[in-house]
Amino acid sequence: MKKINGRDILFEILLRENIDTIFCTASSRETDFLGFIPGKYQDKIKFVKARHEQAAAHMADGYARSSGKPGILISLPGPYGINTVTGLATAHMDSSPIISIIADIDPWTYNMSSFNKTDHVGITQSCTKHNYLVKKTTDLAKTIREAIHVAKTGRPGPVLVDIPFPVLAGEEEFVFPDIEIKSYKQPKKGRPSQIKRAVEMILSSERPLIFGGGGLILSGARDELIEFAHSYKIPVTNTLMGIGSYPPDDPYYVNWIGMHGAYCANMAVHESDLIISIGARFDDRATGGNFERFAPKAKIIHVDIDPSTIDKNIIVHCPIIGDAKEVLKQMLEIIPADFKADRTKWFSQIDKWDEEHPLSYSQTGEKIKTTFVIDKLSEITNGESIIASDVGQHQMWLAQFYIFKNPRAHLSSGGLGTMGFGLPAAIGAKFGRPDKQVICVSGDGSFQMNMQELGTAVENEMDLKIIVLNNRHHGMVRQWQTLFFEGNYSSSRFEVLPDFVKVAKSFGAEGFHISKPDELEEGLKEALSTDGVVLVEIDVDYEEMVYPMLSPGGDMSEMIVQPTDVT
Ligand SMILES: Cc1ncc(C[n+]2csc(CCOP(=O)(O)OP(=O)(O)O)c2C)c(N)n1
Numbered sequence: 299m300k301k302i303n304g305r306d307i308l309f310e311i312l313l314r315e316n317i318d319t320i321f322c323t324a325s326s327r328e329t330d331f332l333g334f335i336p337g338k339y340q341d342k343i344k345f346v347k348a349r350h351e352q353a354a355a356h357m358a359d360g361y362a363r364s365s366g367k368p369g370i371l372i373s374l375p376g377p378y379g380i381n382t383v384t385g386l387a388t389a390h391m392d393s394s395p396i397i398s399i400i401a402d403i404d405p406w407t408y409n410m411s412s413f414n415k416t417d418h419v420g421i422t423q424s425c426t427k428h429n430y431l432v433k434k435t436t437d438l439a440k441t442i443r444e445a446i447h448v449a450k451t452g453r454p455g456p457v458l459v460d461i462p463f464p465v466l467a468g469e470e471e472f473v474f475p476d477i478e479i480k481s482y483k484q485p486k487k488g489r490p491s492q493i494k495r496a497v498e499m500i501l502s503s504e505r506p507l508i509f510g511g512g513g514l515i516l517s518g519a520r521d522e523l524i525e526f527a528h529s530y531k532i533p534v535t536n537t538l539m540g541i542g543s544y545p546p547d548d549p550y551y552v553n554w555i556g557m558h559g560a561y562c563a564n565m566a567v568h569e570s571d572l573i574i575s576i577g578a579r580f581d582d583r584a585t586g587g588n589f590e591r592f593a594p595k596a597k598i599i600h601v602d603i604d605p606s607t608i609d610k611n612i613i614v615h616c617p618i619i620g621d622a623k624e625v626l627k628q629m630l631e632i633i634p635a636d637f638k639a640d641r642t643k644w645f646s647q648i649d650k651w652d653e654e655h656p657l658s659y660s661q662t663g664e665k666i667k668t669t670f671v672i673d674k675l676s677e678i679t680n681g682e683s684i685i686a687s688d689v690g691q692h693q694m695w696l697a698q699f700y701i702f703k704n705p706r707a708h709l710s711s712g713g714l715g716t717m718g719f720g721l722p723a724a725i726g727a728k729f730g731r732p733d734k735q736v737i738c739v740s741g742d743g744s745f746q747m748n749m750q751e752l753g754t755a756v757e758n759e760m761d762l763k764i765i766v767l768n769n770r771h772h773g774m775v776r777q778w779q780t781l782f783f784e785g786n787y788s789s790s791r792f793e794v795l796p797d798f799v800k801v802a803k804s805f806g807a808e809g810f811h812i813s814k815p816d817e818l819e820e821g822l823k824e825a826l827s828t829d830g831v832v833l834v835e836i837d838v839d840y841e842e843m844v845y846p847m848l849s850p851g852g853d854m855s856e857m858i859v860q861p862t863d864v865t
Contacts, residue, residue: 304435304466308399309339311442312370314474319344319729321357322372346729346758349750351378353722355385356748358396360726363709364684364734366518368395368450369726375402375460376414380421384716386456387425391713392539393512395454397445398426402463418460427455435468440475447477452484453604454516485603488620493628496574496599496616500629501637503572503597505644506532509555511584512539512712513577513602513622515705522626523576524548529633531641532574533648535563537584538697539712540577542705546681552648553657556584558694561655561846561857566648567593568855576601577622580611581713591853601625655846655859657698665839666815668692668767672699674819675737675765678826683735684709684727688720688744691773694844696739707734718747721764725755728762735763735826742768742795749798752805755831763826764833766798769840777843781864782850802833813837 302310312320320343348354351373358369369389373379379400389396400418419431428448432441441459449457500506514523514536520543527534527550534544535552538559544551553560555567567573573596578584580600585592589611600607600614601622608617618625659669672695681701686709687693693710702708709727711719724738745766755762775790799809808828812821818836825834846857849864858864 299471301469302472303469304438304461305401307435307438307470307472308401308442308461308466309343310472311439311474313339313342315443315446317343317368317370319346319361320370320372321346321348321354321361321726323348323351323354323378344729346725346754348722348754350748351381352384352718353748353751353754355382355396355398356388356716356719356722357726357729358398359385359389359394360686360709360723361730362389362394362396362726363392363723364706364727364736365730366706367730368397368446371396371398372401373398374414375400375418376416378414379418380416383421383425386422386458388711388714388716388719389456390425390427392711393454393516394456395449396456397442397449398422398456398458400458400460401466402461403466404463418458422458425456426458427453429458429460431460432462432465435465435470438465438470439473440477443475443477444479448479448482453513485620486624488601488618488625488628490628492616492618493625494632496618497629497632499572499597499599499616500530500532500574501634501639504641505570506530506572506574507552507566507570508532508534509567509573509575509578510534510536510540510543511576511578512537512543514540514543517577517603517622518705519576519623519626520544520705522623522630526626526630529630530637531639533566533645535559535566537578537712538710541697541708542702546701546703553652554697555854557586557848558698558844558846560652560657560698561859562648562651564846564848564854564857565651568853569647570596572597572599574599574601576626577603579607583712585611586848586852586854588851588853594853659699661815663839664814666812666818666836667842668695668769668838669699669842670815671765671767671818671822671836671838672696672739674822675739676700678819678823679735679737683707683737684731685737685739686710686720686724686727688738688740689715689717689774690741690744691769691777691842691844692739692741692767694774698844717744720744721748721751721755724762724764725751725758725760728760737826738762738764740764740766741773742766742770742792742798743772745798746796749801752802752807752831752833756806760831761829762831764802764831766833766835767838768795768798768835769838770795771840773840774844776840780843781847781858781861798833798835802831805831807831807833810834
C-alpha cells in the first residue's frame with residue numbers, strides 16, 4: 299500500500315469524518331502549510347482564514363453551535379495557538395465541540411525553547427475536554443478520529459491535538475482506523491430505578507418546575523420536552539443557554555431564569571417544591587450563586603450526561619445520569635395511565651408574578667432604548683434568525699426581548715462571558731447554516747475586540763448583518779457602578795470611539811447609522827434587507843438598565859426591579 303505523509307493523513311481523516319469547513323488564520327506560514335494541500339482537498343473543504351486566531355476559534359464554535367457539527371480549527375504553535383485559548387475556554391464552558399489542531403510546520407526546530415514553540419497541551423489542560431500530543435505518524439489517524447469522537451459525544455467540548463512537525467512529515471500507509479476508547483463510555487439511558495423515583499417525585503409534587511439548560515439543545519430533545527411538560531403538566535423555564543430549547547409561544551413556557559431572567563421564572567424557582575433540572579449545571583448566573591438559599595422549598599431532580607455536575611453546586615435528591623432526550627423518553631414511558639393533576643393554582647401563581655413584574659420597556663424620549671431595538675428586531679425577523687451575541691447589557695436584553703423560536707439560534711457566551719465572541723461566532727454560524735439569516739448583535743465595547751473580522755466576512759462575500767448598539771460605554775460595567783459603586787464611573791466610558799459605519803465601509807461592507815427612535819424600524823428593515831455584509835450602528839441610551847437583576851448574594855426571590863431596590 300502506498301504511504302502518505304502525516305499532513306495528508308490528517309486531511310484524509312477529516313474528509314472521511316465529513317468535515318467541510320476548517321477555520322484558521324491568514325498568516326503566511328499557515329498559508330504555506332495550507333498551500334501544501336493538494337487541490338483534491340481544496341475542492342472539498344472550505345478554508346476560512348480569520349484575521350485573529352481567537353476569532354478563528356469563535357468561528358469554529360459558532361459553526362458548531364448553529365449546525366450541531368464539530369467545528370475544526372487549525373493553528374500553528376506558539377502565539378498562533380495561544381491566541382485560540384480564549385476561544386477554547388469559551389467553548390469549554392458552553393459545551394461546544396471544537397477540534398483544535400496545532401500543526402507544527404517548522405522542519406528545523408521542535409524543542410520548547412525554540413522560536414514560536416509552546417506547550418499547548420499544558421496550557422490548554424484546564425480549558426479543553428481532552429487534549430493530545432501526537433508522538434508518531436502511525437498514531438495520527440486514530441488520534442484525530444478519537445478527538446472528533448470525544449469532542450462531539452457525551453457532554454461536548456473542545457479537544458486539542460498538538461501535531462509536531464516530524465509527525466506531519468513522516469509517512470505511513472493510510473488506513474481509516476476503528477476507534478474504541480475503553481475508559482470513555484457515555485451513558486445514554488438513565489438507571490430505571492432513578493427514573494422511577496423521579497416520576498414518583500413528580501406525581502406527588504404540587505409545584506414542579508422544569509429548569510432546562512443547554513444540554514436539551516445539544517441532545518435535540520425539544521419534542522420530548524414538549525410532550526413531557528404537557529403530559530406531566532409542568533411549567534418550563536430555561537437557563538440562558540437553554541433559550542430556544544422550548545417553543546416560546548407554548549402555554550407551558552414560563553421564561554428564562556437567572557441573573558437577568560424574568561421575575562416570574564425566578565420566583566417560580568424560589569417557590570417550587572420540585573425542580574427538575576435537565577442539562578443545566580446550576581451555575582452562579584442561573585442560580586444567583588447563593589447555593590444554600592437556592593430553591594429552599596424544593597427537592598431536586600438533576601438529569602445530566604456529565605456526572606461531575608451532580609452535587610457540584612446544589613445537593614441533588616434524585617440524580618439521573620443520561621442523555622436528556624433518552625431520559626425524557628424513559629420518564630414518558632412510565633407515566634401512569636390514570637395520571638391526573640390539577641396544577642391550575644401553580645400555573646396561575648406564575649401568571650400572577652408575570653403580571654406583577656413583566657419583562658417590559660418603554661421607548662420614551664429622544665434616545666433609542668436598546669430594548670426597543672431588540673423588540674423590533676424580533677418582530678421584523680419573526681424570531682427566526684440565528685443571532686450571535688456579544689457580552690454585556692445588550693446580551694441580556696437580547697435574551698429578554700428577542701423571542702427565539704428555534705434551538706441552535708441563540709449563540710451567546712454564557713459560561714465565560716467572552717467579549718469579542720459575537721462577530722466571529724456569527725461568521726462561523728453562517729458557514730454552519732447558510733440557509734438561515736444570521737445576525738451579530740454587539741455592543742461598542744465588545745465589537746472593538748474582534749471587529750477586524752469584518753474583513754473575513756467581506757472576503758467570503760457573506761450575507762451577514764451586524765448591529766452595533768453604541769452607548770459609548772461598557773454599559774454593563776456602568777450599570778454595576780450605578781447600582782453598587784455609588785456612581786463611580788471609572789474606566790467605563792469611551793472618550794474615543796471609531797465611526798463604526800466608516801470602519802465597515804473601509805472593509806468593503808455596507809454601513810447604516812440610526813440615531814433617532816422614529817428612524818429605527820425603517821432603518822433596521824432596510825439594513826436587514828440589504829445584501830452582503832451590512833453593519834448598522836445604532837446610538838442608544840447609555841442610562842438604560844437591565845432589570846430584573848438578582849441581588850448579589852441574595853436568593854432568587856430577591857430581585858432588583860428598579861434602582862431604589864438596592865439597599
Ligand atoms: C474579554 C472580556 N473583557 C472584559 C469583560 C468584562 N465585561 C463584561 S460586560 C462588559 C461591558 C461590555 O460593553 P459593551 O460590549 O459595550 O456592551 P454593553 O454592556 O454596553 O451593552 C465588560 C467590560 C468580559 N466579559 N470579557
